[in-house]
Amino acid sequence: MAGPIRTADPAEISAVAAAARAVPPENFGSWRGGWPGEIVTALLDAVFSMRAVSDSGSDGRGVLGRVRMFRGRHEDVVNDLAALVALGEEPVREIMGGTKTAQRRKSVRGGDGRQARRRRGGHRRRLPRP
8 A cells, every 4th residue: 555645845846946947048958849739749759769869960860850750741640649559559660760768669668558567467556636
């Protein structure tokens, strides 16, 4: 059984906010603004950016180039997780590559969480609603 739920101390929240404000703006220079309204694009960018070169400067190379290529070829999928699942792994791997993280292909990493938990006999821990 999980331990008691701990509420955040307002002083800790203030300390984290102050630390975030203290980060120099130039440290955020490579952030391009994310992918508003494109949950699938954001997911692919995040998963494939793990331990990878984001921008190689060439079309179709690096994570950014491949994400742009994926968006161009699968415009109907960029904001629809169900459509991504229906699309399947192969088209994702074809464009994004067959790289691995933690011994598993990144192209299947995001969509198989439930199956992996079932195989381990675990379940998703639900957080209490506020």
